[in-house]
Amino acid sequence: MLIKHTDLDLETAILLDRVQKHKPISAEAVKMLRSKNLVEGRKNALIVAKSIAQATEQEADYTRAKGFSDEFCMDLIEKAVNEHGSLSRPKIDELVSPYLPAILDEKQRFGKIGNLLTKLKHSGKIHIGPGKVWMPGPEN
Secondary structure (H helix, E strand, O other): OOOOOOOOOHHHHHHHHHHOOOOOOOHHHHHHHHHHHOOEHHHHHOEEEEHHHOOOHHHHHHHHHHHHHHHHHHHHHHHHHHOOOOEHHHHHHHHHHHOOOOOHHHHHHHHHHHHHHHHHHOOOOEEEEEEEEEEEOOOO
């Protein structure tokens, strides 16, 4: 990357390497990298920016780290529930987990999926049926 981006100094390159390896960096370093648009995400879950991922041919890693949008995940859940008639929470977790940001731990993934299910429920697209399975449409 340094060959392609000669404007990056060695310190910045080392900091980006630490971000890619999920090693801690100082708050000042985070601020500096953000000001140069080289990183994205929260301080405890930083990832290199899309431009850096593209320059280093790590687009797939970037997409896995960033995860897919809430809309994509909710559409996936809604389509699966409609297609199968009903789905249990463990099946929904199994379906959606690969599309969530890689940095999330199991507890965070569970909470994120719960939030997505709640949004779908409030919009009337799915509801909880007998046996605690998710079913298509609003609750009757």
